Amino acid sequence: MLCLFATRMVRSGLILLGVTLVVASLATLIPGEAIAGDPALTITDLGMSIRQRVPIADLIMERIPATAKLAFLFVLVNAVPLGLVTAVQRGTRVDYSGTVVAVLGVSTPGFLWR
Numbered sequence: 001m002l003c004l005f006a007t008r009m010v011r012s013g014l015i016l017l018g019v020t021l022v023v024a025s026l027a028t029l030i031p032g033e034a035i036a037g038d039p040a041l042t043i044t045d046l047g048m049s050i051r052q053r054v055p056i057a058d059l060i061m062e063r064i065p066a067t068a069k070l071a072f073l074f075v076l077v078n079a080v081p082l083g084l085v086t087a088v089q090r091g092t093r094v095d096y097s098g099t100v101v102a103v104l105g106v107s108t109p110g111f112l113w114r
Helices: 002-029 056-088 093-107
Strands: none
Touching: 056 093
């Protein structure tokens, strides 16, 4: 079991490395770097917060680390164990149930969780 897990983790790492290299290579081939750097096309001024009287961009930037930590914790606690269980028990009701939960979790719009 541990050997299977290690093999799949190594393969997953190699796949991620390969996808990263392909995407980075394709990104350098796409023309339009001059457009991406055009200040007229970028939104940098989101205005001021009415309640706190500070720039909204500053509020967003200060909350990004906490949001990223919370998302990472959610993945570690829920998604990874669900994926491992469904991978080990292929073709069973547990596999199909885990797949349904994963698809519903990915496809549910964010506004339904508020």
